[in-house]
Amino acid sequence: MLYRKFPKIPDLEISALGLGCMRLPTTGDDSAAIDEAGATAILGAALDSGVNYVDTAWPYHKEQSEPWLGRAMRDLGCRDSLQLATKAPTWLVKESGDWERFLSQQLERLKTTRIDFYLLHALNGARWKTVLDTGGLEFLARARADGRIGHAGFSFHDSLGVFKRIIDGWTDCEFCQVQYNYLDEGFQAGGEGIAYAADRAVGVIVMEPLRGGILARVPDGVRSIFGGYRTPRMPAEWALRHVLDRQEVVTVLSGMGNAGQLYENAAVASSAQPNSMTGPERAVIDQARDHLVSRMAAPCTACGYCSPCPSGVNIVDTFGMWNEAAMFGTVDENRRQYRSGLQARGNGAQACVECGQCVPKCPQGIDIPARLKEAHSTLG
Ligand code: SF4
Ligand code: SF4
Numbered sequence: 001m002l003y004r005k006f007p008k009i010p011d012l013e014i015s016a017l018g019l020g021c022m023r024l025p026t027t028g029d030d031s032a033a034i035d036e037a038g039a040t041a042i043l044g045a046a047l048d049s050g051v052n053y054v055d056t057a058w059p060y061h062k063e064q065s066e067p068w069l070g071r072a073m074r075d076l077g078c079r080d081s082l083q084l085a086t087k088a089p090t091w092l093v094k095e096s097g098d099w100e101r102f103l104s105q106q107l108e109r110l111k112t113t114r115i116d117f118y119l120l121h122a123l124n125g126a127r128w129k130t131v132l133d134t135g136g137l138e139f140l141a142r143a144r145a146d147g148r149i150g151h152a153g154f155s156f157h158d159s160l161g162v163f164k165r166i167i168d169g170w171t172d173c174e175f176c177q178v179q180y181n182y183l184d185e186g187f188q189a190g191g192e193g194i195a196y197a198a199d200r201a202v203g204v205i206v207m208e209p210l211r212g213g214i215l216a217r218v219p220d221g222v223r224s225i226f227g228g229y230r231t232p233r234m235p236a237e238w239a240l241r242h243v244l245d246r247q248e249v250v251t252v253l254s255g256m257g258n259a260g261q262l263y264e265n266a267a268v269a270s271s272a273q274p275n276s277m278t279g280p281e282r283a284v285i286d287q288a289r290d291h292l293v294s295r296m297a298a299p300c301t302a303c304g305y306c307s308p309c310p311s312g313v314n315i316v317d318t319f320g321m322w323n324e325a326a327m328f329g330t331v332d333e334n335r336r337q338y339r340s341g342l343q344a345r346g347n348g349a350q351a352c353v354e355c356g357q358c359v360p361k362c363p364q365g366i367d368i369p370a371r372l373k374e375a376h377s378t379l380g
Contacts, residue, residue, distance in 0.1 A: 001049030001270050004250045006203030008174045009151060014083060014251050016244055017269035018053035019046045020207065021069055022060045023255030027320075032062035038258065040072045045259035047078055049266035053251050055177075056110075057087040057121055058102065070111035076376070079112060086110065087121030087155060093130055099139035101301070103148060105371040118149035119177060124158035128166050137170065151175065155207070156189055159304050163189040167197055181211045182242045182285050183292055187302050191246075198248035206243050206252045213255075214328050215239040218288070219295070225287045229280070241269045242285050247274035297326040297378075298371045299364045306358035306368060314347040315358060315368060322375035331378065338379035349376035 003013035016294055025038040046054065056065045066086060073079045088102050107113060118140070132139065140152040153175035156163055167173065176197050178189040185191045194204050210216050216236040218226075226238055233241075243252050252269070256262040276284075293299075300319035309315055318338070325334040342348040349372035358368045 002264060002273065003050075003052075004274075006151075006175055006250050007198070007201040008203065012083070014053050015051045015269065016251055016272065017049075017051055017266055018055055018085075018205070018251040018253040019043065019051050020253040020255040021056040021065045023213075023257065024060075024061060024065065024068070024248070025257055030062075030212070032064045032160050034061055034064055034068050036068060036071070039068060040075065041259050042256055042262055043069075043072050043078070044076060044263045046266075047076070047081060049263060050270075051262075051266065051369050052076060052081065053083045053085065053253075055085040055117075055166075055253050057119075058089040058092075058106065059121075066109040068108060070109050074111050083111065083116040083150075084110065084114075085114055085117035085119065087119040088136075090123060090127040090130060090136075093134055093136070096135040096139070099134070099136055103139075103143060107148065114147055114150060116150040117175070118143070118152055120152075120154040122157050122310050123154045123162075123166060124156075125162045125165075132169075134200075137172070141172070153177065153202075153205075156193075158188065160189055160193050163193045164196055167200055167202055171226065175205060177205040177207055177253070179208040180206045180243060181209050181215060181239055182251075182289050182374070183211060183215065184208075184302075185289075194246060194248050200228075201370055203250045204246075204248045206249050209243045209252045209254060210236055210239050214324065217328065217330075218292075219327070219329055221291045221295075222288045225284060225291060229284050234264070234265070238285065238288065240265060241277060241281070242274050244269065244272035244278040245275060292327045295327045296323045297375070298323060298366055300366060301364060303363065305361045309358055310355065311351045312347050313349060313351045313372065314342050315372070317342060317347075318349050318372060318375050319380075321379060325378065335379050343380055348380060349373065350380060 002016045004016055005013060025035040027033045027035045056069050086106055093099060143149040151174045153173055155177035178193060182196060197204055218235045226233060227236060243249055254265055256265060298319050302320060303315050304316055306315050313334040318373060321334045321338050325331040352369050352372050362368060
């Protein structure tokens with residue numbers, strides 16, 4: 001295993017692969033029913049492989065991920081071998097006392113007295129305002145001072161502009177966690193956000209390096225691009241290598257469904273040095289990205305300039321699901337996701353009243369209302 005360091009935490013070596021506890025194996029369809037033996041075997045394999053960073057959060061597996069991890073660390077006796085990360089559920093915070101309440105419960109769930117890395121979970125513009133209005137930063141400073149948390153940072157889901165605002169407005173921030181993979185260079189914080197954070201000595205943790213696992217299940221066209229390279233590599237390895245090539249990235253979190261996947265990813269993280277990809281390797285990644293982009297149903301870059309829609313249509317996610325279906329051939333999966341999510345909540349394309357307000361805002365020139373109709377006829 002290779003190890004890297006956060007710029008503001010120079011004494012600590014962090015494994016280049018971290019274990020994410022959001023997609024643990026389950027015994028059935030209910031995500032709350034964690035297969036404890038299977039999940040604990042994954043944690044054991046992580047320790048075996050030199051992984052020393054493990055990441056969970058309040059809501060994962062319907063709030064069962066933290067309690068499982070607490071039990072698993074106790075059973076394996078490994079708490080002191082790990083850097084433990086979890087996150088404050090920012091969307092549930094209504095008043096200043098909530099911060100203390102959630103942290104106390106999380107310490108209990110995790111059977112520990114200290115969270116090494118504590119994140120404000122899934123920050124966006126509105127939640128950042130809540131953090132500031134409810135004394136969230138003061139709470140973090142208190143919890144750091146009394147040792148209940150070691151280091152403070154945030155995970156992020158919003159536009160690049162909001163990301164920069166948070167980085168600029170929180171000078172004590174030690175690290176951030178962003179979605180990044182070879183297909184999502186410009187998505188949310190994206191590659192530019194990673195560089196922006198690193199320039200300000202904020203360490204970067206990457207989540208979704210395989211885009212929820214789908215970059216391990218690429219279409220045949222991408223497989224043959226990868227197959228044309230002289231060294232045989234699985235699609236997941238290409239995706240991980242691309243992320244680990246960035247020197248700003250300290251660790252990459254991956255949710256691994258079994259110990260075998262963990263060992264495979266650990267092998268990659270044991271050899272992928274920063275800035276080590278060659279020109280021909282980067283060209284392979286570029287070709288794979290171009291191929292996927294050429295299959296998109298609408299040329300939406302998820303920039304979000306068209307939002308918010310006055311009728312509540314979630315344009316970005318609707319096009320995101322439609323594009324994923326087209327790029328990866330996962331129509332059934334995306335249809336289920338759309339119907340049970342956006343459409344059921346009334347934020348799908350069916351809510352579009354064709355007012356046209358979003359159209360001039362789109363830098364890609366997409367006829368948004370017309371394309372939403374097509375998306376809905378595929379997914380709805
Ligand atoms: S055209 Fe449709 S999606 Fe665009 S702003 Fe109007 S209602 Fe929203
Ligand atoms: S539809 Fe256009 S404006 Fe909206 S997110 Fe996509 S590219 Fe950006």
